[in-house]
Amino acid sequence: MAEAFAKFKESFVFNFIEGARWKYITNGLLVTLKVTFFAVLIGLVIGVVVAMIRSSFDQTKDEMQPGLGKTFMTELNAIAQVYLTVIRGTPVVVQLLIGYFVIFVSSTNTVLVAIMVFGINSGAYITEIIRGGIMSIDRGQFEAGRSIGFNYVQTMRYIIIPQAIKNVLPSLANEFIALMKETAVCGYIGLMDLTKGGDVIRGRTFSAFMPLIAVALIYLILVIFFSWLISKLERRLRSNER
Amino acid sequence: MKKIIALILCLTVCAVCFAGCGNSPDPGENTPKVLKVATNVAFPPYEYYENEKAVGIDIEIVQAICDKLGYTMELSDMEFGSIITAVATGKVDLGFGAITITEERAKSVHFTTSYSTGIQSIIVKEDSPITGVDDLAAEGIKIGVQQDTTGDIYATDQFGEDHMARFNKGADAVQALVTGKIDCVIIDNSPAETFVAQNQGLKILPTAYAEEAYGFEMSYDNEALYNEVNGALEALIADGTVQSIIDKYINAN
Numbered sequence: 001m002a003e004a005f006a007k008f009k010e011s012f013v014f015n016f017i018e019g020a021r022w023k024y025i026t027n028g029l030l031v032t033l034k035v036t037f038f039a040v041l042i043g044l045v046i047g048v049v050v051a052m053i054r055s056s057f058d059q060t061k062d063e064m065q066p067g068l069g070k071t072f073m074t075e076l077n078a079i080a081q082v083y084l085t086v087i088r089g090t091p092v093v094v095q096l097l098i099g100y101f102v103i104f105v106s107s108t109n110t111v112l113v114a115i116m117v118f119g120i121n122s123g124a125y126i127t128e129i130i131r132g133g134i135m136s137i138d139r140g141q142f143e144a145g146r147s148i149g150f151n152y153v154q155t156m157r158y159i160i161i162p163q164a165i166k167n168v169l170p171s172l173a174n175e176f177i178a179l180m181k182e183t184a185v186c187g188y189i190g191l192m193d194l195t196k197g198g199d200v201i202r203g204r205t206f207s208a209f210m211p212l213i214a215v216a217l218i219y220l221i222l223v224i225f226f227s228w229l230i231s232k233l234e235r236r237l238r239s240n241e242r
Numbered sequence: 243m244k245k246i247i248a249l250i251l252c253l254t255v256c257a258v259c260f261a262g263c264g265n266s267p268d269p270g271e272n273t274p275k276v277l278k279v280a281t282n283v284a285f286p287p288y289e290y291y292e293n294e295k296a297v298g299i300d301i302e303i304v305q306a307i308c309d310k311l312g313y314t315m316e317l318s319d320m321e322f323g324s325i326i327t328a329v330a331t332g333k334v335d336l337g338f339g340a341i342t343i344t345e346e347r348a349k350s351v352h353f354t355t356s357y358s359t360g361i362q363s364i365i366v367k368e369d370s371p372i373t374g375v376d377d378l379a380a381e382g383i384k385i386g387v388q389q390d391t392t393g394d395i396y397a398t399d400q401f402g403e404d405h406m407a408r409f410n411k412g413a414d415a416v417q418a419l420v421t422g423k424i425d426c427v428i429i430d431n432s433p434a435e436t437f438v439a440q441n442q443g444l445k446i447l448p449t450a451y452a453e454e455a456y457g458f459e460m461s462y463d464n465e466a467l468y469n470e471v472n473g474a475l476e477a478l479i480a481d482g483t484v485q486s487i488i489d490k491y492i493n494a495n
Contacts, residue, residue, distance in 0.1 A: 105421045190407040203323035203390030206350035
C-alpha cells in the first residue's frame with residue numbers, strides 16, 4: 001500500500017511538479033473558462049434574438065397583412081432557418097477549423113476565434129431551447145400584454161421572456177455544460193486549453209494516466225460546481241411560485 | 243406504410259448484426275504473426291497518404307522488417323504525441339514517425355538503432371524579416387510547431403511558452419503560417435521541403451535549428467521482439483536496403 005502510494009506520488013511529481021508542468025493545466029483551465037464564458041454570452045444574445053424572430057414569425061405569419069413588414073419578417077425568418085440548419089448540421093470541430101482557416105483568416109487572436117465559433121455554434125442550440133420556452137407560454141399572456149398597451153418588445157421583455165427563461169433553465173444549463181466540454185477540441189487550432197495542456201504534458205512525460213485523469217477530474221469538478229450553482233439559481237427563481 | 247418502413251429498418255439492422263458475427267476472425271493455425279505499429283501519417287516524405295494508402299520512408303522500412311521476419315504489419319494512424327505513450331503502455335509493438343532519439347524519450351521506450359538523420363528547419367514567408375534563430379526570441383514572434391515533436395520541445399525550452407503555437411499536424415502549422423497567423427514554423431527538414439514546394443511564398447532559412455537522429459521505438463518489456471526487430475533493421479541498414487528506400491523519396495543531390 002505504502003509502496004503504491006510512493007509510486008503514485010513519484011508519478012505525480014514527475015508529471016506536474018517537475019519543470020512546472022502544472023502551469024499547462026492552470027493556464028489551460030483559464031483558457032477553457034474564458035472561451036466557455038464569452039461563448040455562452042454570445043450564444044445567449046444570438047439565441048434570444050433568433051428565437052424571437054422564429055417564434056414571432058411562426059405565431060403571426062397567418063395574420064400578418066401583406067406588405068413591407070411581412071416581407072421583412074419572412075426574409076429574417078429565412079436567414080434564421082439557414083443559420084440553424086447550417087450550424088446544427090455540421091460538427092463543431094469542422095466549424096472551428098473553418099472559422100480559423102477560412103472565415104477569420106486575418107485574425108491572429110486564436111482565443112477570439114474560438115470564442116466566436118463556439119458562440120455562434122451555441123447560439124443555434126440556445127435558439128431552439130429558448131424558442132421552446134417562448135412557445136410554452138400561453139398566447140393569452142402575449143395578448144394580455146398587448147391589450148394593456150405594451151408594444152411587442154415590452155411584452156417580450158417584461159412578460160414572455162422572464163417566464164420562458166425560467167422554464168428553459170434546466171436545458172440552458174445542459175447546453176452550458178455541453179459547451180464547456182465541447183471546447184476541448186480547441187487544440188485543433190493550436191489553442192492551449194485544458195485538454196491540450198494535458199496533452200502537452202502527456203507528450204513530454206509519455207505517461208497516459210496522470211495527465212488524462214487530472215484533466216478529466218477538473219472537467220468533472222467544474223461541471224459539478226456549475227450544476228450546483230444553477231440549481232441554486234433555479235430554486236431562487238421558483239421562490240415566487242408559492 | 244410507416245410500420246413497413248420500420249420493419250424493413252429493423253430487419254436491416256438485424257441482418258447487419260448477424261453479418262458482423264459471421265465475419266468474426268477464426269483463429270486458426272495459419273494465422274500470420276501480426277506486428278502492431280503506430281505512426282502519425284501526416285509527415286511527408288516519412289509517412290503520408292497516397293491513393294488512400296499510407297506510404298513513405300518509415301513505412302517502407304518497417305514493411306521491409308516485417309517481410310524479413312514474416313510479420314503482417316497492422317498500422318494505426320494516431321496523433322504524434324500519442325505514439326510513444328502507445329508504445330510505452332504496450333498498445334502497439336512498434337512506434338515510428340521520424341522520431342528523434344532523445345534521452346527523455348529513451349526513459350520510456352527502447353529505441354532501435356538509428357536508421358536516418360534529420361535536421362530541424364525554420365520555414366518563414368518569403369518577405370519575412372526573420373533571418374536566423376536569434377530573431378525568434380523577439381517579442382511577439384509566434385512559432386508554429388507540430389505538438390510534441392523535437393521542434394516543439396526545443397523551441398519551448400529556448401523561447402518560452404508565450405512564443406508557441408502547437409498544432410496537431412505539421413500541415414496545419416504551415417497553413418497558419420501561409421495565412422499570417424504565426425511568424426514561422428519549426429519542423430524536420432524533409433517535410434519542410436515538401437510543404438514549401440506545395441505552398442507559394444514560403445522559404446526555408448539556410449540556418450538549421452537542430453540536428454538529430456531518428457529511431458523506431460519499442461517497449462522495454464518485450465526484449466525478444468526488440469532483438470528480433472532491431473537485428474532485422476541492422477541487417478537492412480548493412481545491406482543498403484534502408485539507404486535505397488531513403489534515396490527513393492529524398493533526392494540525394
